[in-house]
Amino acid sequence: MSAAKKIRESIARASWIRKMFEEGDKRRARYGAENVFDFSLGNPDLEPPERFKQVIGELLGDPGAHLHGYMPNAGFVETRQAVADFLNKSNRARFTPDEIVMTVGAGGGLNVVLKTILNPGEEVIIPKPYFVEYNNYLDNHQGVPRVVDTKGDFSLDFDTIAGAITEKTRAILIDSPNNPTGKVYSGEELKGLADLLSHYSGKFGQPIYLVSDEPYRKIVYNGITVPSVFDAYDESFLVTSFSKDLSLPGERIGYAAVHPNISDRDEIIGGMVLCNRILGYVNAPALMQRAIPYLLDEVIDVSVYQRRRDMLCDGLSSFGYDLTRPEGAFYLFPKTPGEDDVAFVSELQEENILTVPGSGFGGPGHFRIAYCVSDQMIERALPGFDRVMSRYR
Amino acid sequence: MSAAKKIRESIARASWIRKMFEEGDKRRARYGAENVFDFSLGNPDLEPPERFKQVIGELLGDPGAHLHGYMPNAGFVETRQAVADFLNKSNRARFTPDEIVMTVGAGGGLNVVLKTILNPGEEVIIPKPYFVEYNNYLDNHQGVPRVVDTKGDFSLDFDTIAGAITEKTRAILIDSPNNPTGKVYSGEELKGLADLLSHYSGKFGQPIYLVSDEPYRKIVYNGITVPSVFDAYDESFLVTSFSKDLSLPGERIGYAAVHPNISDRDEIIGGMVLCNRILGYVNAPALMQRAIPYLLDEVIDVSVYQRRRDMLCDGLSSFGYDLTRPEGAFYLFPKTPGEDDVAFVSELQEENILTVPGSGFGGPGHFRIAYCVSDQMIERALPGFDRVMSRYR
Numbered sequence: 001m002s003a004a005k006k007i008r009e010s011i012a013r014a015s016w017i018r019k020m021f022e023e024g025d026k027r028r029a030r031y032g033a034e035n036v037f038d039f040s041l042g043n044p045d046l047e048p049p050e051r052f053k054q055v056i057g058e059l060l061g062d063p064g065a066h067l068h069g070y071m072p073n074a075g076f077v078e079t080r081q082a083v084a085d086f087l088n089k090s091n092r093a094r095f096t097p098d099e100i101v102m103t104v105g106a107g108g109g110l111n112v113v114l115k116t117i118l119n120p121g122e123e124v125i126i127p128k129p130y131f132v133e134y135n136n137y138l139d140n141h142q143g144v145p146r147v148v149d150t151k152g153d154f155s156l157d158f159d160t161i162a163g164a165i166t167e168k169t170r171a172i173l174i175d176s177p178n179n180p181t182g183k184v185y186s187g188e189e190l191k192g193l194a195d196l197l198s199h200y201s202g203k204f205g206q207p208i209y210l211v212s213d214e215p216y217r218k219i220v221y222n223g224i225t226v227p228s229v230f231d232a233y234d235e236s237f238l239v240t241s242f243s244k245d246l247s248l249p250g251e252r253i254g255y256a257a258v259h260p261n262i263s264d265r266d267e268i269i270g271g272m273v274l275c276n277r278i279l280g281y282v283n284a285p286a287l288m289q290r291a292i293p294y295l296l297d298e299v300i301d302v303s304v305y306q307r308r309r310d311m312l313c314d315g316l317s318s319f320g321y322d323l324t325r326p327e328g329a330f331y332l333f334p335k336t337p338g339e340d341d342v343a344f345v346s347e348l349q350e351e352n353i354l355t356v357p358g359s360g361f362g363g364p365g366h367f368r369i370a371y372c373v374s375d376q377m378i379e380r381a382l383p384g385f386d387r388v389m390s391r392y393r
Numbered sequence: 394m395s396a397a398k399k400i401r402e403s404i405a406r407a408s409w410i411r412k413m414f415e416e417g418d419k420r421r422a423r424y425g426a427e428n429v430f431d432f433s434l435g436n437p438d439l440e441p442p443e444r445f446k447q448v449i450g451e452l453l454g455d456p457g458a459h460l461h462g463y464m465p466n467a468g469f470v471e472t473r474q475a476v477a478d479f480l481n482k483s484n485r486a487r488f489t490p491d492e493i494v495m496t497v498g499a500g501g502g503l504n505v506v507l508k509t510i511l512n513p514g515e516e517v518i519i520p521k522p523y524f525v526e527y528n529n530y531l532d533n534h535q536g537v538p539r540v541v542d543t544k545g546d547f548s549l550d551f552d553t554i555a556g557a558i559t560e561k562t563r564a565i566l567i568d569s570p571n572n573p574t575g576k577v578y579s580g581e582e583l584k585g586l587a588d589l590l591s592h593y594s595g596k597f598g599q600p601i602y603l604v605s606d607e608p609y610r611k612i613v614y615n616g617i618t619v620p621s622v623f624d625a626y627d628e629s630f631l632v633t634s635f636s637k638d639l640s641l642p643g644e645r646i647g648y649a650a651v652h653p654n655i656s657d658r659d660e661i662i663g664g665m666v667l668c669n670r671i672l673g674y675v676n677a678p679a680l681m682q683r684a685i686p687y688l689l690d691e692v693i694d695v696s697v698y699q700r701r702r703d704m705l706c707d708g709l710s711s712f713g714y715d716l717t718r719p720e721g722a723f724y725l726f727p728k729t730p731g732e733d734d735v736a737f738v739s740e741l742q743e744e745n746i747l748t749v750p751g752s753g754f755g756g757p758g759h760f761r762i763a764y765c766v767s768d769q770m771i772e773r774a775l776p777g778f779d780r781v782m783s784r785y786r
Contacts, residue, residue: 002510002655002661003510003661003664004508004510004511007508007668008660010671014667053453067643068641068643070642070643104674105673108673108674115397115400116397118397137673140672142535206395207395249462249463252674262395267401278526278529278530280500280501280503280530281497281501281645281673282497282642285643286643287643
């Protein structure tokens with residue numbers, strides 16, 4: 001009875017996922033790490049682009065570079081200028097460094113935005129399935145999630161969204177390309193969403209924000225691009241990180257950007273800078289901030305993930321799995337043959353295949369495969385996926 | 394009316410400090426940066442130790458090093474083992490990697506500890522003056538500060554502490570060496586505090602924690618050492634960072650350690666790891682974590698700060714300033730000659746000397762000088778300190 005009540009409850013809720021990880025460790029010890037197929041975590045196996053190491057080396061070799069000290073809580077102005085220039089290449093809106101706050105990854109950026117806008121008890125609409133941490137991030141700021149259904153192909157369902165909007169609705173939080181489905185929202189979907197939010201913003205007399213979490217923006221397949229929320233809607237925030245496109249998840253470097261035309265722009269920006277400080281982040285890590293201006297056009301080799309997606313989707317489809325082929329990110333979210341996704345994931349575990357039940361993402365009856373693993377692991381795991389499905393055929 | 398109510402209020406409260414910084418920028422533009430003496434920020438001017446750059450270079454040159462990926466939310470086990478070994482050299486308690494959580498600086502560590510232990514409305518006792526962010530950090534987790542007076546030399550006043558303890562008291566938060574006073578709490582003080590907390594923990598049937606914020610532990614003068622809270626009291630947390638002793642404040646690398654004998658040890662540790670994740674930090678920056686095992690015995694040249702302390706204290710004392718000579722950190726907290734510290738700081742500003750009113754630290758009638766600036770800046774500012782004081786003599 002020493003930790004806070006809510007934290008004790010969270011530990012208890014989380015424990016079956018932790019038990020699964022512990023089970024994975026046990027299996028690795030018993031069967032050898034090479035015989036356990038771990039698709040449970042979104043931890044990229046690719047190394048960062050070669051240019052990353054070059055840039056860090058050059059920075060450390062520059063005796064005049066101010067690399068490790070404090071800077072404004074929003075981040076180095078040169079870094080924010082580079083991000084603004086980068087956004088200006090693909091958005092109609094014109095960004096300046098003021099609209100950019102460098103953050104401790106996208107997780108840090110989301111918390112900064114949510115703390116800036118949420119009064120206690122206010123609601124945020126989240127289409128499901130969704131990234132598992134969103135509930136926690138809302139709860140940090142006493143926000144309340146309103147989870148809504150999407151369509152069969154995971155596209156936005158405007159009826160369920162409209163049905164969830166009340167005068168307490170402060171924002172909708174989307175993730176594109178989506179974790180866990182790999183869905184990319186189209187320009188038309190964003191336009192439709194913007195129209196809906198504009199209507200209700202007018203009705204309730206205060207903006208309903210669109211918060212877009214886009215750490216997988218550059219990881220898209222078959223030439224798709226991810227449409228900009230800023231082109232669709234002025235009351236928008238973009239939150240992202242370099243964790244996935246530069247394979248740097250442990251370095252905790254990302255940013256939050258706000259539309260230059262957002263209502264009460266200066267107050268919102270002032271709030272974000274304040275929240276970056278008072279949440280204890282203080283600033284995004286300095287050396288990584290210094291490197292980012294040289295890396296904005298870099299990306300790991302996306303074709304590797306596309307190849308893995310196709311290996312998995314082709315294999316699983318041929319075994320009878322019902323799935324929607326991801327347009328981006330490195331997750332696959334097939335239906336489980338029975339309704340009980342936790343039981344199905346346990347069956348896969350008996351084949352030393354580690355995945356995550358869809359229930360954890362608000363998508364029961366599904367399971368998530370993170371395919372940021374070697375081709376070989378996918379190849380060697382496929383027969384196990386086949387054997388488990390064969391019991392349902 | 395777009396940002397959350399509390400954030401709008403915080404922006405408004407903070408604005409006069411921001412105005413002071415803007416005033417500084419104006420003065421730098423008008424009089425030249427070299428003629429503005431900025432003692433307002435605790436941003437170390439010293440470069441990191443040479444060994445730091447060597448270590449980073451060696452890590453980046455090692456093709457087999459796993460440098461930038463996710464790791465357990467608590468941090469790399471090798472890093473936590475190194476920190477545990479380091480603590481075991483100077484503490485009676487025996488630490489293992491389990492009792493260490495690597496954090497995004499001390500700011501991140503404090504938020505992790507506070508979220509772990511605080512139920513909404515619970516109270517934390519804070520001796521004043523105190524680091525300005527403590528109120529914000531408590532408020533993040535709906536904790537309530539109970540600020541208590543210290544004695545004239547800033548040592549702990551057990552009567553005021555005892556008077557503030559209620560059944561809602563969850564912890565006392567101390568900072569040694571203290572920001573803004575440079576005070577180091579003695580072993581006897583910590584022992585007395587431990588006795589007091591033990592007494593009330595027993596009375597109310599749950600532990601009252603001692604949370605010790607120690608980023609300046611290695612920056613101490615005249616051979617003083619900072620006594621360990623762990624040697625004094627089992628229900629203790631240590632939070633620290635490498636920001637000051639390695640001059641790396643922008644890199645956001647620190648750790649939180651918990652006494653191995655703390656009540657419900659596993660629950661507390663589980664809570665800290667969970668909170669590190671759900672607060673959006675996820676983990677402390679990876680490359681810096683990899684470097685820390687090689688840098689635990691390193692420290693910048695403390696004699697530089699000691700020389701500056703003496704220059705300032707000798708100079709100000711000779712002008713008639715009433716001050717307590719700091720035992721550590723790089724802050725001086727003299728009394729203002731009049732009661733109105735904001736007015737006095739404005740008078741210093743007219744001399745292009747930028748300091749911070751004590752009111753911001755819960756210490757009205759004082760002002761803070763951060764002397765992590767060049768010797769030359771101190772030398773050139775002294776006549777201005779003299780001129781302002783001469784009006785009160």
